[in-house]
Amino acid sequence: MDKMVVQGGAQLNGLVKTSGAKNAALPILFATLLAEGEHVFRNVPRLRDIDSTVELLASLGCQSKWDLDTLRVRVKKAGSLEAHYDLVRKMRASILCLGPLLAKYGEAVVSMPGGCAIGTRPIDLHLDGMRALGAEIQLDEGYVKAKAPKLRGATFVFETCTVGGTENLMMAAALAEGTTILENAAKEPEIVDLANYLIAMGARIKGHGTGVITIEGVQTLRPAEYSIMSDRIEAGTLLIAGAMTGGEVTVQRIKPAHIDALVHKMREAGFRIDEDSDSVTVHPTKSWKAVDVTTNPYPLFPTDLQAQYMAMMSLAEGTSVITETVFENRFMHVQELIRLGADITPKTRVAIVRGHRGLKGAPVMATDLRASASLVLAGLVAEGETIVGRIYHLDRGYENLEKKLSALGAKVRRQE
Ligand code: EPZ
DSSP states (O other), X not given: OOEEEEETTXXXXXXXXXXXXXXXXXXXHHHGGGSOEEEEEESOOOOHHHHXXXXXXXXXXXXXXXXXXXXXXXXXXXXXXXXXXXXXXXXGGGGGGHHHHHHHHSEEEEEOOOOXXXXXXXXXXXXHHHHHTTOEEEEETTEEEEEOSSOBOOEEEOSSOOHHHHHHHHHHHHTSBSEEEEESOOOOHHHHHHHHHHHHTTOEEEOBTBSEEEEEOOSOOOOOEEEOOBOHXXXXXXXXXXXXXXXXXXXXXOOGGGGHHHHHHHHHTTOOEEEETTEEEEOOOSOOBOOOEEEOSTTSXXXXXXXXXXXXXXXXXXXXXXXXXXXXXOOHHHHHHHHTTOEEEEOSSEEEEEEOSOOBOOEEEOOSHHHHHHHHXXXXXXXXXXXXXXXXXXXXXXXXXXHHHHHTTOEXXXXX
């Protein structure tokens, strides 16, 4: 099992480019099931989760072909309408094939994703929404068995803001009869990217990026070409890496507005940060103040940057309170950061971080995608060597992170 070996103490300086956004590419790849023919995507990141999605699409009859970072997906009438447990358990986002299969073929059998390290990850709102559009849903032997000869537009109010739920419903509604209104919809930039791709395919969508999305169903959709947006979570992770090591790092290919909540907190902590149209620069800072953060749906502070932010607060002057409101168990990185010498008291959904200089390298274990990133970041500043195990978690969502960090001056290498 691969490990990441990090020597602490190097200052990161220079320019680094983000890759395409995993959490935009995944729903967009599932949207291809809505239209037979060849879809072409540029700026697709080479990640394990993308490979898992390509594998699942192949099991449904789609052929994919890579050409550098361009991915061609040829969709033909689905040979199978079943997303098997073996594929779905590797990647929860596979539930996003439910909406497209139901809308296009009138039925779908999708394994329930099951939970993961950060929470129970229910899909009740996805299913309630499909029922609102007229689908018959049964849960049987660990599978969602859905049928809908024809989905009909409806108004559906999400009782909790859900990114995946909003995406699944938007895709299902695109081919439903009549108009669907999604209220309390998620506003993440990845929702907007998916809506833009659906519109390129001929869908009629308005309000994406706001809490009320209106989808007017159409008869058919056609394959299109699209360039995936940049990964704002990777951008935030790289900016924090530069900041923690006291260097000057410019993260390129990012819309500053997409990481506004993080930049606001970093400025409050004392970092000098400049922005231009598609890049953000953090300037050298020797020390920074502890600043509380609470994670929330976009445009507030993203839960996907909480672990990385906690690593930075472990070295701050003072005590910060980090509150995780989105997932119920997203502090798996805390015990590992404590192994590196961090002073953190985790409670339910709240962690108290007493910042101090002087983490010391040690072997640690990645438990989930963003936790693994936070451990690598901590290793950049811990004295001595930090070995992060189970790095396959990192490979789910970061393309060539060690290459990007090394190019900035970090001493980090992958060990088979
Ligand atoms: C997406 O997950 C992202 N994954 C997650 O990124 C991200 O952390 C999350 O959104 C929040 O921003 C992808 O886009 C592939 P949710 P998703 O549905 O859609 C509750 C990463 O690190 N909920 O917005 O699964 C749920 O329990 C990953 O890249 C229900 O109660 O998240 C949670 O508390 C991790 N019922 C809250 O909503 C439902 O039917 C937000 O979950 C669905 C969700």
